[in-house]
Amino acid sequence: MSVERKYISKSVEETQQIAFNFVKEHPELKVYALHGNLGAGKTALTAGIAAALDIHQPIKSPTFTIINEYAGGGLPLYHIDLYRLNSPDEALMLGFEDYLESNGVTVVEWPERASELFPEDTVHITLTPLDDPNHREIRLFFYS
Ligand SMILES: Nc1ncnc2c1ncn2[C@@H]1O[C@H](COP(=O)(O)OP(=O)(O)O)[C@@H](O)[C@H]1O
Ligand SMILES: [Mg+2]
Known part of the structure; x- marks a missing residue:
C-alpha cells in the first residue's frame, strides 16, 4: 500500500527529527x-537519518x-549526490546498484539523474521551501 505523509518543518532540527522518527519507525x-x-534541505535532512543509525559525525x-560513506553506526550509511552526473550509465559505473542492494542505508540527492535505477521500495522525500526562509514542506512517499 502506498503511503503519503506531509509535514511543515519550521527549523533544521524539526526537519532532522522528522527524518529520525521515520527511520526509527521503518528500519526495513x-x-x-x-x-x-x-x-x-536534503543534506540537512540526511543528518537526521544518520542520527537514527547512531552515526554522529558531521554530515x-x-x-x-x-x-560519502559513514561507518560506526549499526548499519553503514551511503550518502550519494548525483547532481554532477550526466546519465544513469555514469551512476552504474560508480557502482550505484551495489549501494542500493547492500545492507546499508543509501540516501541519494538528485535522484532524478538516475530515476529508473531506484527500487520500488524507495522512500521518496520531497523538500519544498516556503515563504519563511526557515520553513519547509516535507512530503514522504513510500510503500508499507
Ligand atoms: N526547516 C529547514 N529544514 C532544512 N533546512 C533548513 C530549514 N530552514 C533553513 N534551512 C537551511 O537551508 C539550508 C539547506 O541546505 P542543504 O541541506 O545543504 O540543502 P540541499 O542539500 O538540499 O542543497 C541550510 O543552510 C539550512 O540551515
Ligand atoms: Mg545537498
Whole structure:
C-alpha cells in the first residue's frame, strides 16, 4: 500500500527529527531519494537519518566526492549526490546498484539523474521551501 505523509518543518532540527522518527519507525526501508532544489534541505535532512543509525559525525554534502560513506553506526550509511552526473550509465559505473542492494542505508540527492535505477521500495522525500526562509514542506512517499 502506498503511503503519503506531509509535514511543515519550521527549523533544521524539526526537519532532522522528522527524518529520525521515520527511520526509527521503518528500519526495513533502506533506500531514500531526496527531491528538492539546491538549499531545500536534503543534506540537512540526511543528518537526521544518520542520527537514527547512531552515526554522529558531521554530515557533509557529497557534491564533490559524489559518495560519502559513514561507518560506526549499526548499519553503514551511503550518502550519494548525483547532481554532477550526466546519465544513469555514469551512476552504474560508480557502482550505484551495489549501494542500493547492500545492507546499508543509501540516501541519494538528485535522484532524478538516475530515476529508473531506484527500487520500488524507495522512500521518496520531497523538500519544498516556503515563504519563511526557515520553513519547509516535507512530503514522504513510500510503500508499507
Ligand atoms: N526547516 C529547514 N529544514 C532544512 N533546512 C533548513 C530549514 N530552514 C533553513 N534551512 C537551511 O537551508 C539550508 C539547506 O541546505 P542543504 O541541506 O545543504 O540543502 P540541499 O542539500 O538540499 O542543497 C541550510 O543552510 C539550512 O540551515
Ligand atoms: Mg545537498
